[in-house]
Amino acid sequence: MTYHFSRPDGRVTILGALDLERTPAGVRPRRLPAWTRPRLNDGWMDLVVSHTAGVRLRLRTAARSLALGVHVTVPVMPEGRLPASFDLVVDGTVLARVPATAGDVLTLAADLADARLAPGPAETVRFDELPAGEKDVEIWLPHGATVELRTLDSDAPLLAPTPPPGVAWVHYGSSISHGLEAPAPTLTWPAVAALTAGAALTNLGFAGNAVLDPEVARAIRDTPAGLVTLKAGINIVGEASMRERTFVPAVHGFLDTIREGHPDTPVVLVSPTSFAELETTSGPVTPDPETGRKRALGSAGTGALTLTGVRTLLAKIVDVREDPALHYLDGRKLLGPDEAGSLPDGLHPDPAAHLRMGDRAARLLLGPHL
Known part of the structure; x- marks a missing residue:
């Protein structure tokens, strides 16, 4: 069963993002509204706004296996590559972590104009052996990378998500x-x-x-x-x-x-x-x-x-x-x-x-x- 982020229908909620930038293949979550982008007018700010810190998918399902289709852009700083992994949280507990292994690599320099982008392929991030039964699932996106969300495959139907708990x-x-x-x-x-x-x-x-x-x-x-x-x-x-x-x-x-x-x-x-x-x-x-x-x-x-x-x-x-x-x-x-x-x-x-x-x-x- 495939969910397409380019055709949202409410079965997957994207939390922590204030904008979803449409792309030909899906959406890119961003942490500020689109109207702020031309007004802030700074390349570094634009980059960090695109990092999906705190951004997560929320869904409810009885699935035992999930496969998230993504295209990730991972920055490389002078100090090294920024962290890029996907965390699975089930009913409020972190159960699994999968690193991003493909995608674009953006090598940064002190002057953003000197950054170099090495294109890379999309990838599928898999989570298997989820607990049996209906559960609230969150997939936390990498906090130091830009993520294009494309598809989510599951081996059981995606149900109407529950509201996130707490304030x-x-x-x-x-x-x-x-x-x-x-x-x-x-x-x-x-x-x-x-x-x-x-x-x-x-x-x-x-x-x-x-x-x-x-x-x-x-x-x-x-x-x-x-x-x-x-x-x-x-x-x-x-x-x-x-x-x-x-x-x-x-x-x-x-x-x-x-x-x-x-x-x-x-x-x-x-x-x-x-x-x-x-x-x-x-x-x-x-x-x-x-x-x-x-x-x-x-x-x-x-x-x-x-x-x-x-x-x-x-x-x-x-x-x-x-x-x-x-x-x-x-x-x-x-x-x-x-x-x-x-x-x-x-x-x-x-x-x-x-x-x-x-x-x-x-x-x-x-x-x-x-």
Whole structure:
């Protein structure tokens, strides 16, 4: 029995995507609406929006075997190939993981114009020996790759899918939330938190691009949510792209836009996790050519931002707004200064740290609002 994504009929729900780009063979899930694409006008942002972090298929079936026809584009960074695997979740439990083995390979360079695309074939991702009986199935797509969905074959009918359990959680953040250091899509910290707490995740973690774009705020405004969390600051400090004068009103404006669509929804403003280089020194940051670790260069002038300063500003913003549904969480409660050994480049958490962050987020970020 073959389901064609080019001809959707409601038997398969695609969660975590805010756009489905039509292709001749199927659809490509994207994590922001199509209208944002020309307005953001940045190649790197366009790339990470196409990564299917937190995107998953949801269906109900008694099938014992599923075969997903896909065409994957996997980026290769200077540090190596990004992770690309498909995770099978049955009734809320991760049961299987299948790596992508074919598809296009996109070799990236510092200048995106120098990227090289090596075309590759489509492939079929198989999951066999599923539990007997009717069950809720989710297939989590690779969090560091672009995926074209073509077909889904099953050895039993696809039934009307049940709604995803738990509160609809929309999370915005940087590369740490995107989770490219995690080896699989259900092992990023937002995915771990969602699966642990029973929340329905939409992951708007965009590597290198959590810069308070108003288009993202509008997308969050227009997306159903029972909880919104905003992890803000690290990319802005790391790129030295704002000063205190511009950062504070940018955060207020971001929140104002979200409140237009979610006037009473709990919103948690989360400050950056620990990163020693930027705690008291401003950005920008650059990789050390010998060690690969991130190094702060510092900015001259009044109002240059540090992580310590950003935490103070975010807490003050929450106080000033006097919004009973707006909360503040110090990001160091998710990943603290005593865990620097879990940051290979000084900033990004390793796989074990993602698991710890996910467990803590389930308690501290989701728990109080579920």
